[in-house]
Amino acid sequence: MDAGEAQLANGDPAFRMDFVEFYRRQLGGVIGLAFVLSGSRSGAEELAQEAFLSAFRVWHRIAHYNDPGAWVRRVVANAAVSRFRRMRAEARAVFRLDHAMYVIPEGDADADRLWAEVRALSSRQAQVIALHYLDERTTVEIGEILGISEPTVKTHLQRGRQALAQRLGAEER
């Protein structure tokens, strides 16, 4: 049992409430990020849950961060671009027979096609674009989430947009 689990086992209400509140606030955004970067409507929620489980294990540490949500986003951003983790999450979702499946509903086909093009970019460019447009993070925040410098974020953002424009024949200044 690690320190986080020990605190829960001891029934520390502050510890539990903090995590529950954090989870409620962040879940939707983290699922969205996992969906956009993985492209899996069935596996996105599983990826998000795994990231929250990881956060739960070290909650005693990251709860004191300025933005624990950034920590979870970093985990899910890295997990979602990994084909291995994406496949595993999809498999787990399929095998989850004791609960109704959580599947993100179908939406605009054009949006899906655009996200598919985003996923075809380099992993870093896809992460930066998803965090910027979907999560509405600033370049400074994205740098903190991914552990890279702000100029690097700007470069990935610009090159990602240019590559998308080239593929889609759209305008990018």
Added chain:
Amino acid sequence: MSDIDTALSEAAADTHRRIGEVPQRPASEVGRRRGRRATAMAVSFLLILALGVSGIALFSRPAASEGDGLSLGEARTYYEALELSSPSEAAATFGDAFGRNDFMTVWLVLDRSAQNEWQQDFNLLLYFQIIDIDAFPDLRASLQTEVLTIDTWESFDMWYLFDRMMLLADRHDAFLIDLSGEMTVTDETVEEDHTDVSATVVGIDGVVTFRMAQAPSGRWRVVQVIVPGGDEESIPWSTPGANP
């Protein structure tokens, strides 16, 4: 605003709308999922065991077919050929393999509980339990390019992932405990519930302790490697502050 900007913003709005329709799991189910995860871990353990047996079988060709290559003597498999007959011999085998960057053998000499801990940490992305994450700045990118690119994998066996992670650590000088130096076993102590092997390793200050466990077959393997001040909760690598 460019066309791409507009398109991405619209796609984001569509995604927000769709995620809003997802019936979100109550937070209380996170705890319940931990129970299901234990079941999943048990299933994956069995799967990995099966894969491991098939993987190890690849090394079990008769010595006669190897010419001047690998000789297993009278052993049936490579694993059975390893010298694990006593705590000290097993620790020495572990250290010798580490020194040769033979991390497949290091994995095989880890006790199953240590293998399970390592696998759990890997699955949960708790890389700080596996590798010195402060040793190099672009750990995530290196993981993606040097370890997690599944297209380059030659096996799904866990020893192979372990091997790749350890090679990554070697390339970036990021071992949590670096046993590459010459190792000398100095003592063996039997406690009520475990056996410790003490050793000196060139490059590490103080005594390195190998906590050993005996399998039902009689073979000894390494549960934990402990350096002075190591956190005893961290398995297999017990370093100061490794498990905050």
